[in-house]
Amino acid sequence: MWNEFIKQFITLRGYENVLNGVWVTLRIAVFGLLIGIVIGTLIAVVRVMPKYKLLPRILDKICVCYIEVFRGTPMVVQLLIGYWVLLPALGITVDSGVPVAIIVFGLNSGAYVSEIMRGGIQSVDPGQMEAGRAVGLTYATTMLKVVVPQAIKNILPTLGNEFIVLIKETSIVSFIAVTDLYKSFKQLGDPTYDYTMPYLMLALTYLIMVLLISWGVRALERKMKKSER
Amino acid sequence: MKKLVALMLALILCLSLAACGAKEETGAKIAVQKGTTSFMYADALKNTTTTTYDTFALAAKDMINGNADYLFVDKTTAKALQKEITGLKIIEIALSSENYGIGIDKNQADLKTKIDQILTDKADEINAIKEKYMNGEEDKYVGVTSATKDGSKADQQLVVATNAEFAPWEYKEGTEFYGIDMEIAKLFADELGLELVIDDMEFDAVVGAVGKQNVDIAMSGITITTERLQVINFSEPYYTESIVCVVKDSNTELDAVGTVVDMLNVICKK
Numbered sequence: 001m002w003n004e005f006i007k008q009f010i011t012l013r014g015y016e017n018v019l020n021g022v023w024v025t026l027r028i029a030v031f032g033l034l035i036g037i038v039i040g041t042l043i044a045v046v047r048v049m050p051k052y053k054l055l056p057r058i059l060d061k062i063c064v065c066y067i068e069v070f071r072g073t074p075m076v077v078q079l080l081i082g083y084w085v086l087l088p089a090l091g092i093t094v095d096s097g098v099p100v101a102i103i104v105f106g107l108n109s110g111a112y113v114s115e116i117m118r119g120g121i122q123s124v125d126p127g128q129m130e131a132g133r134a135v136g137l138t139y140a141t142t143m144l145k146v147v148v149p150q151a152i153k154n155i156l157p158t159l160g161n162e163f164i165v166l167i168k169e170t171s172i173v174s175f176i177a178v179t180d181l182y183k184s185f186k187q188l189g190d191p192t193y194d195y196t197m198p199y200l201m202l203a204l205t206y207l208i209m210v211l212l213i214s215w216g217v218r219a220l221e222r223k224m225k226k227s228e229r
Numbered sequence: 230m231k232k233l234v235a236l237m238l239a240l241i242l243c244l245s246l247a248a249c250g251a252k253e254e255t256g257a258k259i260a261v262q263k264g265t266t267s268f269m270y271a272d273a274l275k276n277t278t279t280t281t282y283d284t285f286a287l288a289a290k291d292m293i294n295g296n297a298d299y300l301f302v303d304k305t306t307a308k309a310l311q312k313e314i315t316g317l318k319i320i321e322i323a324l325s326s327e328n329y330g331i332g333i334d335k336n337q338a339d340l341k342t343k344i345d346q347i348l349t350d351k352a353d354e355i356n357a358i359k360e361k362y363m364n365g366e367e368d369k370y371v372g373v374t375s376a377t378k379d380g381s382k383a384d385q386q387l388v389v390a391t392n393a394e395f396a397p398w399e400y401k402e403g404t405e406f407y408g409i410d411m412e413i414a415k416l417f418a419d420e421l422g423l424e425l426v427i428d429d430m431e432f433d434a435v436v437g438a439v440g441k442q443n444v445d446i447a448m449s450g451i452t453i454t455t456e457r458l459q460v461i462n463f464s465e466p467y468y469t470e471s472i473v474c475v476v477k478d479s480n481t482e483l484d485a486v487g488t489v490v491d492m493l494n495v496i497c498k499k
Contacts, residue, residue: 177287
């Protein structure tokens with residue numbers, strides 16, 4: 001069992017596929033999260049805006065619809081629709097499913113990040129906003145310079161959590177013919193139909209990646225906490 | 230500050246989109262179903278990228294959508310796909326020749342003897358089943374129903390592992406199974422006096438499933454290979470099949486080639 005795995009992994013150069021799988025998985029998770037943060041921040045700002053005028057009200061409704069749709073359907077279904085329905089409908093051809101995966105992961109995590117971000121903004125004491133407005137700052141300046149920086153510090157651990165969730169969820173991209181970490185390990189077991197070692201190693205690889213990320217997030221948190229004292 | 234933030238956001242978006250567009254894979258793209266001999270064949274070629282799909286039908290669809298250049302698939306299945314999916318063109322040159330066998334649990338030596346015996350005794354009936362599916366005589370197809378798998382009745386059931394997405398060998402319509410393998414499986418069950426259970430799963434799980442969870446045999450258009458013989462036993466071959474290349478109607482690169490070598494040269498040098 002062990003010997004067969006070593007043969008597949010090293011002698012037959014299976015590690016090249018695995019490294020490629022790690023790269024694909026990381027790329028989808030990292031860029032997915034970045035797109036998610038951008039979309040999430042925009043939506044969160046729209047959602048906490050004062051709703052006296054018509055435009056913010058309409059924007060708010062649109063954002064709520066977006067969040068409900070992306071949180072209410074499984075990511076696998078979104079991937080399948082993106083790759084098998086939307087791509088042919090739009091007449092776009094791609095070299096691999098990775099771009100589709102990045103965009104779908106980004107849109108999906110945008111819905112989650114927006115809620116995290118909104119919670120973060122609302123957790124900042126309303127007195128901060130009132131104080132900013134009272135000393136003559138505009139709404140936008142107070143938001144960006146006073147409220148959002150404090151909000152980001154509050155939500156950092158949750159964002160790290162979102163990143164970890166994304167990394168683990170990338171294992172579904174084989175649905176759209178992408179060779180990610182899961183598939184690259186699975187292929188090591190295909191010739192012998194013995195998946196014991198490949199699947200154990202797969203779990204270990206995910207675990208190492210996630211441990212490294214949570215360690216990084218904790219370090220960042222510690223650094224940001226210094227300003228509290 | 231506002232401008233800076235806006236700029237940062239824009240930069241991140243651009244970066245992400247650039248990462249999307251980055252082309253790191255080179256050469257012709259070959260679409261195959263995962264775990265098949267077509268995959269092994271395509272994977273061994275140089276200067277090409279092999280993309281694996283859950284089924285051959287999905288692989289064919291993605292080629293039609295423009296995301297792959299060639300599809301490697303068993304010839305009989307290629308013809309079945311051509312009927313369902315418009316715009317496919319089969320290049321009539323055999324890339325390889327292979328034998329389909331029935332996968333049998335290694336621990337049931339007597340089952341192999343019995344199945345080989347039925348294959349010889351009932352050769353005429355089996356040929357008739359093959360013929361009607363090859364000729365598309367749909368009115369003669371007989372649906373096969375599967376009983377529920379019951380571990381306590383393991384001795385009275387013949388459990389067949391298959392991937393029912395491989396017309397004309399096995400496919401599903403409603404709750405009934407159709408196809409050459411399915412009707413032959415029914416024949417086996419009747420001859421052996423057992424209740425037929427069809428266990429539908431992903432193709433790359435079929436071979437590994439035999440001998441586990443009460444699965445007795447595997448019938449899924451399975452090619453006899455030395456790798457698979459390490460894991461399961463096979464009946465004598467019951468069909469000789471070839472892998473062919475399928476392209477889009479509009480693709481004319483392979484129209485002029487006359488031999489396998491010419492064809493591989495075109496595919497690998499793209």
